[in-house]
Amino acid sequence: MEAIGVPWFIVVRYLGPPLFLLVVGGALLVWRRPARAWMVWSALAVNLVAAMLPFLWIGVQILTREGDLTVVGLVMTLLQPGTVVVAWLLLLLALVTQPGAGATVPGVPGNEGTHEAERVAQNVG
Incomplete structure (x- = not known):
């Protein structure tokens, strides 16, 4: 980096936290995969x-x-x-948006998706 006039410690100071966030965030995404993991990876x-x-x-x-x-x-x-603002907006959007329309939430009455109803109908008949 000295070839372009930037000392290495400056590069480490600027790139270190985002690299650490990428490694730790990636490990968390692999361990506990959220519904919109691609948005978090993008952020x-x-x-x-x-x-x-x-x-x-x-x-x-x-x-x-x-x-x-x-x-x-x-x-x-x-x-x-x-x-940086785009990255934060992607992360916030991943946290705030609701799951897909056909998704079901267990234990919530009246929230059965069409796929669940079709599977029950096939098992009965």
């Missing part, structure tokens, strides 16, 4: 990408030699926090 991945954006931006600046454009720097400055 963890987007959070890691958001943490990598400043370093990717430095790499793009070096490759294109366009690092002195203020407008592009402003867009990048707004893009990174916006990406």
Whole structure:
């Protein structure tokens, strides 16, 4: 990372927490799989990408030699926090949204799905 002018401890400080969150969150997702696991995986991945954006931006600046454009720097400055917000919104959406329409909840009267009713009808006849 010193080749692009960023010391390693800065990279560890910025990427360490999202990587730790990805590992621990991934372990929890494997251990206790929620209904919308793909949304949580997406949120963890987007959070890691958001943490990598400043370093990717430095790499793009070096490759294109366009690092002195203020407008592009402003867009990048707004893009990174916006990406973090998208990650949090994905996680909140995964927690708040209801399961699919055909799902049944055991022990709740009147919440039998069509698949359950069809299976009972087949077993009776």
